[in-house]
Amino acid sequence: MRAEKTRAERERLIVVSNRLPFTFKKDGAGAWRAEPGGGGLVTALLPVLRDRGGMWIGWPGTAGDASELKEALASAGTGAGYRLEGVSLTADEMDKFYLGFSNQIIWPLFHDLQSLCNFDPAYWRTYCEVNGKFADAVKAHTAPGDFIWIHDYHLMNVAAELRRRGVTSRLGFFLHIPFPSPDLFMKLPWRLTLLQALLEFDLIGFQTVLDRRNFVQCTRMLAKDVQIEGRGQVLEARVGKRTVRIGAFPISIDYGAFQRRAASPEVTAKAQELHRLLPERKLILGIDRLDYTKGIPLRLKAFENLLERYPELREHVSFLQVVVPSREDIPEYHRLRSEIEQLVGHINGRFARPGGWVPIWYEYRNLSRLELLAYYRAAHIALITPLKDGMNLVAKEYCTCSIEEDCVLILSEFAGAASQLYRGALLVNPYDIEGVADAIRRAYGMHAEERHARMRRMRNSIREHDVFWWVDSFLRAAITRDLSAFPQPEGHLEEDASEYQLPF
Numbered sequence: 001m002r003a004e005k006t007r008a009e010r011e012r013l014i015v016v017s018n019r020l021p022f023t024f025k026k027d028g029a030g031a032w033r034a035e036p037g038g039g040g041l042v043t044a045l046l047p048v049l050r051d052r053g054g055m056w057i058g059w060p061g062t063a064g065d066a067s068e069l070k071e072a073l074a075s076a077g078t079g080a081g082y083r084l085e086g087v088s089l090t091a092d093e094m095d096k097f098y099l100g101f102s103n104q105i106i107w108p109l110f111h112d113l114q115s116l117c118n119f120d121p122a123y124w125r126t127y128c129e130v131n132g133k134f135a136d137a138v139k140a141h142t143a144p145g146d147f148i149w150i151h152d153y154h155l156m157n158v159a160a161e162l163r164r165r166g167v168t169s170r171l172g173f174f175l176h177i178p179f180p181s182p183d184l185f186m187k188l189p190w191r192l193t194l195l196q197a198l199l200e201f202d203l204i205g206f207q208t209v210l211d212r213r214n215f216v217q218c219t220r221m222l223a224k225d226v227q228i229e230g231r232g233q234v235l236e237a238r239v240g241k242r243t244v245r246i247g248a249f250p251i252s253i254d255y256g257a258f259q260r261r262a263a264s265p266e267v268t269a270k271a272q273e274l275h276r277l278l279p280e281r282k283l284i285l286g287i288d289r290l291d292y293t294k295g296i297p298l299r300l301k302a303f304e305n306l307l308e309r310y311p312e313l314r315e316h317v318s319f320l321q322v323v324v325p326s327r328e329d330i331p332e333y334h335r336l337r338s339e340i341e342q343l344v345g346h347i348n349g350r351f352a353r354p355g356g357w358v359p360i361w362y363e364y365r366n367l368s369r370l371e372l373l374a375y376y377r378a379a380h381i382a383l384i385t386p387l388k389d390g391m392n393l394v395a396k397e398y399c400t401c402s403i404e405e406d407c408v409l410i411l412s413e414f415a416g417a418a419s420q421l422y423r424g425a426l427l428v429n430p431y432d433i434e435g436v437a438d439a440i441r442r443a444y445g446m447h448a449e450e451r452h453a454r455m456r457r458m459r460n461s462i463r464e465h466d467v468f469w470w471v472d473s474f475l476r477a478a479i480t481r482d483l484s485a486f487p488q489p490e491g492h493l494e495e496d497a498s499e500y501q502l503p504f
Contacts, residue, residue, distance in 0.1 A: 015149050016058065063089060064088065066087060109180060134155055207390045233249070252470050271377035274375070291333070292336050296323065322367060325365070340362075344360050388415075389414065412428060420465070421458045
């Protein structure tokens, strides 16, 4: 294993994603300026590329010719510790590929919300064309010895496009969102073509065993000549003369970096300031990107239900809900923001007291890193209740930053993180408004000994399975011969374990 691991460390890593980890905009003088990007993928991969070097290929965040950004890309890459290469996309391509196929078809379908899908054939044609552009960029900037790691639902067709262009490099793919069950996937008009494109990768990674199982079931239904065998973390599929590996690799965070930053004097002071603003109250925290999969309206209704049914908690809890702007060009997101803000106003109007207690503090903005970590440190309860999530790194960040371990995580059973954190979190069904309210009440009254034990258990699991473990396990799965070295990670729910049903 040591020789194989050395080989993985020696190879150049090429990361390919829809967006680069920086967004490029012109300043007042007309010069291009790089702004750090956000999101789970960037959070997870930046420390890895800084550690081992390599290249990141993606769209730079502006329509037009990416070659105009050559100097800005080089400068940002030098500062980050790896190269950046841009893929040029027109405004029409971004409209049909990103806002269209990716976010009006794949995103809702893979999150069990097929009623929100718009199966426009023009979206599919543009998706294939744009994936071809990414394949051209990859071929132009990589060498046969590179390991090319392609990310997420925007680029599921890239391997097929690379094979058509004669690229023989080893290709890995990781899906950051859930993979749907067969009854949902079968609704996709291009289901077989897309499945066959995924099978052109050498290694396909999913967040959870359940996501992998859904993919395997879809493959057996649609590609009956593909044979899939194995147990544990990684399976093998025979596709003609090729072997494709299919694994569950739960993504994580840089535990050490988050913990050190959370313990810094400036974060500690900011958290203490929040406590002074809320004397003798417990702070409940929700932090989400604006998205209908996050379950924010249902969460607000659950908090309202808590105040209705348990009036003794009024003026003893405050709910801070942060919504980070996202996909503001999509009408559905405008409607969602309006719904959230109307609910906040309604609940505060019902329960607030003049000159005193306000039940919900609502913020619609991006947070600085200092603010984010201070909110994590200050919160007694984190309320993370997505309707469906691939993983949810906010849950892991919250636990990591809770260095006193005197707090409670309430987590949706439909978040990928639930399969890892179920022994410490209070799992809830986000559709069950009264059930979520009851979980908040239980968290509020939980004894200190139980709070510490639960949080310590989750923090230990996150520390042992951090972002470097995630990358290492994925890359080793791509090169190792003996798959017996990949049992299911300890603390993660197995596909066929009877225990799988217990938290749900």
